[in-house]
Amino acid sequence: GAVVSQHPSWVICKSGTSVKIECRSLDFQATTMFWYRQFPKQSLMLMATSNEGSKATYEQGVEKDKFLINHASLTLSTLTVTSAHPEDSSFYICSARDPGYETQYFGPGTRLLVL
């Protein structure tokens, strides 16, 4: 299947700092990427839909100024958690949709721990 990578896989940072997570589609061009968050023992919750060359669409309750999304190319989307706080500690997962197919392929996830 298609390959999606995320970097970094682990981040530990101090409260108040910003963290950038990269999501790359390695063998296809993704016009649409998605960012999810998963808290322990909970489902994957969609945070935002990232469209190449346009502004991201955020789900209700997700602060767009806190979670900055940039989809500058067809293979790269970035999520920046600005001024991170301990409650932002979570598992962040991106996915990319292979154009022409409906299936999303997921990255391996990034675990963020804010101290």
Add this chain to the structure above:
Amino acid sequence: DQQVKQNSPSLSVQEGRISILNCDYTNSMFDYFLWYKKYPAEGPTFLISISSIKDKNEDGRFTVFLNKSAKHLSLHIVPSQPGDSAVYFCAASEGSGIYKYIFGTGTRLKVLA
């Protein structure tokens, strides 16, 4: 409001037997359904999908059944293997071109050797 529900948080099955994972949804606009498998600290891996125009899709040991009138889908794994032990999520999307997935809460499957 949870639009996609997996009411069994966990399931244990003997190796070689059938595993049946269930998923219910409330939004009648959903027309595409998927099952993903997830290990801890990893991203979900796509297993199998089904469009609302079908009621069954089979891929090797995995079969997904869709009952639109009951708004219910199930994943059958037969025979179950210890390597199948993971958390299984069902997901649904609404309408062509939207591609947004709503995930269920997951069912942890444990296949006992």
